[in-house]
Structures are given as C-alpha cells and as structure tokens.
Amino acid sequence: MNHTAPLAGRDVFRVGYGAAQLPRLHDRRDDAIALLRRAVELGVDHIDTAEFYGFGFANDVIREALRPDDDVLVVTKVGADPDPGGRLPLRPAQRPEQLRASVDDNLRSLGVDQLAVVNLRRLDTGPGLRPQGDQVVDLDDQLAVMTALRDAGKIGAIGLSSVTLDGLKQAAPAGIACVQNAYSLVSRDDEDTLQFCVAGGIAWVPFFPLGGAFPAVPKVTDEPAVHVVAEKLAVTPSQIGLAWLLHHAPNVLLIPGTADPAHLEANVAASTIALETTALDAVESRSNQVTLG
Template identity: 75%
Template sequence: MPLSGTSSSQLTATGVPRPGGAGTIAGRTVSRVGYGAMQLERLHADRDAAIALLRRAVELGVDHVDTAQFYGDGFVNGLIRDAFRPGDGVTVVSKVGADPDPGGAVPLRPAQRPEQLRASVEDNLAALGLDQIPVVNLRRLDAGPGLRAEGDQVVDLDDQLAVMTALRDEGKIGAIGLGSVTLDGLRRALPAGIACVQNSYSLVSRGDEELLRLCAQEQIAWVPFFPLGGAFPTMPKVTDDPAVAAVARSLGRTPSQIGLAWLLHHAPNTLLIPGTANAGHLEANVAAGTIELDDAALAALDAVESRSGDIALG
C-alpha cells in the first residue's frame, strides 16, 4: 500500500513488481521491501559477490536501497556506484551523523557537528558518484540502541537542520530524513520538511508507536531499522517469540518473514530495509512482501508484548 493520498505504479523502472507493493519516500515511488546495505561489508573480500547481490536485488524488484559512507569506510557506497545503472531506477538513501572509527570499541564515532555533516554529505556524493543524493538521513543520537553524543558532539537539532536545509537548497541532497530521533525532536523538525524517519522498531520493541502515528499523519515514511530486533545481546528478538513462531508454522513461512510482514501490515507508511549478505536471505526477505496476514494472525501478533532492550554505546 502506498502512503495515503498517493497513487503509484506497482512495477519498477525495469518492469518488475515491487515487493510489498509501492510506497513513497520524498515523493518517489519505491518498493515497500527495500534493502539495507550495511551487511555488504561482510563481502569485502569478494567484491564480485557483493555486486551480484545488489544486481539480484534489482531483479527481485527492490528499488530502495539504504546506505552510509561509514559502511565499510566507503566500500559499500563504492559497490552501489558500480552495481546500479540509471535505468534501474533505484532510489539511494544515505545517512550522516557518524564517521568510521576502525580502532574504537565500536567501529563508529559520532560526527554530529554541522561541518562534519556537510563533509559527510560530500564524501557520500563522491563515493556514490552522484550529483545529488535523493534522501539523506540525519542520524541523531537521542534514542534507541547505539552511539550517544558527548562533549562537543552534543549539537542542537536546529543547528543540524540548518546545514541540512542548506545542502538541500544547494541541490546536494533531495530531501532530509531523521534517524534515532525522539518524538519531540521530530515535532521540532517538521517545519524543515522531513521525508522519512529511521528508528529502531520491531514487533517486540514498539516503544515508538506515538512517533509512528505522527509520521503517518504527516505522510512521512517510517523506515524501521533492526526490524527483527536482536542487534545487541540485550535486545529481544522477534524470531524468539512463541506467537511469531506459531503464525510462521501455520503459514509455512519463517519467523523472520512473519516479523517483516507484520511491519508492512501494521502501518501503510512503513518501508522496510532488511539487510543481508546472502542471496537466499535476500529472496526470503523480498518474499515477506507477499505474505497475507488474516485477522486472527494479526490479532495474535498485535498481542505480543513490547519489550525494551536498548543500550547505548560510546
């Protein structure tokens, strides 16, 4: 289902049905089941396999790909540059707000200052070989699992939006998104024009329900990361839940597919970007977009307890 009030083709530019149907981000029609490119770092030693995986995504109807310059310190963006062709019609979404830190406890460090955001956009443009990135998410460090800002990395949202708006006015980015943002932060940012929100969210971790409702009201795409939970040891996993397993058995699907399908059914503005470095898993993720959940299955899944397990790193 596309966002309310929109109409769009169910086929990609290459004539393939869009998995999950058609959705909208920044005024662009995209597949509701997209692809998150972070795990392509795992294929650093086999570049041909990584490019083949991206080409397979296009064959399957994926035309929304999420990336970042800090994925493999530019390696993943280079793959995207070489794998996709103009005729594929792929909408590439990137993000800023962190830089690579290969020697750190985690491989990222905050990069929240306005000059760092601008530099990161420039790095993304160069690595992707683009004149304009369709959407760039400002990854705040306010909410959800992951990094936290300290010292001079604690930057007011208005100062960050000022540089992001300037980059949009200059034509270097097409639209602004937000990631790891609070409800108050999104409300403050609405006048700047927000195309999408990326927060950690899954069937078993639904603390951002009010934020999701605001996105739906404002026709902002909701792009949950960690859609199956479990990214850190303290986070609950969708696939461990008995209700998810029961629905999966009844439909002959995997628990992962049911977790993804629930997200698509739960809110019409949801766009998924599950990541993998495995072609079989990619095909299974795409197939989740075809799953129909009847009222009984949805009731069982909706009744699953939402549990927190967020941790801060850094």
C-alpha cells in the same frame, strides 16, 4: 496491503535493501555486486547506505553495481564517521561542518551530483551511540546545514534517524521525508512517533526490524507466537516479523540487510505474506515488548 509507499516524492516498493551487511562480502566483491543486481531483479528500488558502512565499501559497490536505468533511490546518512580502531567501528560526527563533510564524502563515493535522501542520524534515542562533549549539537543548527545543502542541490530530501517525537515535531517544518528509528514487533516504544509519521505522510523506515541487535533486546524470532503463525503459513519467523511491520502501518518501508542471496529473496517475499486479523492478534498480544531508549 499496498506493495508501494511514498518516499521523497515517489512511490517505491515497500521492501528495500539495507547495505550495512554488504561489507561482509568485502573479499568477494563480485558476489557483492551480484547481490545488488539480484535485489534490483526482485524489484527493490530503494537502498539504504552510508559512507561508514565498511569504510566506504558499501557505497563503492553500489556505485559499480547500479545502472542509471535501474532507477533505484539511494538513501544515505550522516551524523557518524568511520572509526576503524574504536570500540565500535564508528564515532559520532554531529557538528555542522562534519555533516557537510559527510555529505561530500557520500557524493564522491557514490559518484553522483545529488544525494536523493540524506538521513541525519541524531543519536537521541534507541540503542547505540550517544553524543558527548562537542558532539552534543542543537537540532536547529544541524537542520540549518541540511536545508542549506538541500537548497544548494546536494541533497534532494532530508530524513531523520534515532530521533525523539519532540525532535521530529521540531524538525517537521523543514520538510522531513522519512524517519529511521529502531522498531519491531518486540520493541514498539516509538509507536507515537510512528503514528505522527502516518499522519504527516512521512515514511517510517525501521532499523533492527527483527530486534535482537543489542544484548537484552529480544528477538522477534524468539517469540513462540511468531513461530506458530509462521508454521501455519509455511514461512519463516523472520518473514512474519517483516510482514507484521508492513501490515502495521501503510507508511512502513523495510530495509533488511543481508549478504546472502537466499535471505534476500526471503526478505522480498515477505511482502506477499497476508496476515489475517487472527494472526496479527496472535503475534501482537503474545509478543514481549521492551523499551530501547
């Protein structure tokens, strides 16, 4: 199993860090900075973030913690804005002018002149928000803004999130660096989309890699077969879930999130777990799968 894979024109370590849980350390800023520094020490060289993570907290900490010589590729996303008073802490922001404003917000909070990769969060599939009213925007209109921002040098590469296979095929001529969809051992309904990415050299960066983020969605760590294999290999069930993803396709990059240094180290260590054919067969054939659409 390779330990690196391409993302936006460079090879990165296949286990990155997702900053969605970093705001849990909002009142412990020094710990948040130390966590990111530890990630870099462990070899993490790509971080996934968004301006709406912690209402700017995650980007602010990333800006303070990372140094130029760390050479960390920071991936951010647009398509939603913070909504502190809402039922969810974010709301759709799909209109072209909102995408442009979100890019500017991320540039400002990260303190950079160019965002290396920006994922357009489409909200077409998977669990979570769905666009309504004026938030239902044609993909071509959104891509026109994203490519204009790339041509202007504000964006280095474009990714997509929560996108259908048809949407990905429609967007592919614009040049898509990565896809972020919900995907795990127990929720593999986007397999055709993943295989399209394999064929096209597009990085596959699953969110909810261990399932279970929404009610009625099973957790990888609840699967008996996963526990059996984990016990045999003297690792945790979560590590088996992450290792399975790395073994499943060569273009998979992981961005597990945590606010705990020990969990961070365990997530990175998942890249060293060798799953033989019998172990892979065991967890794949005995694990439940659900459709997240």
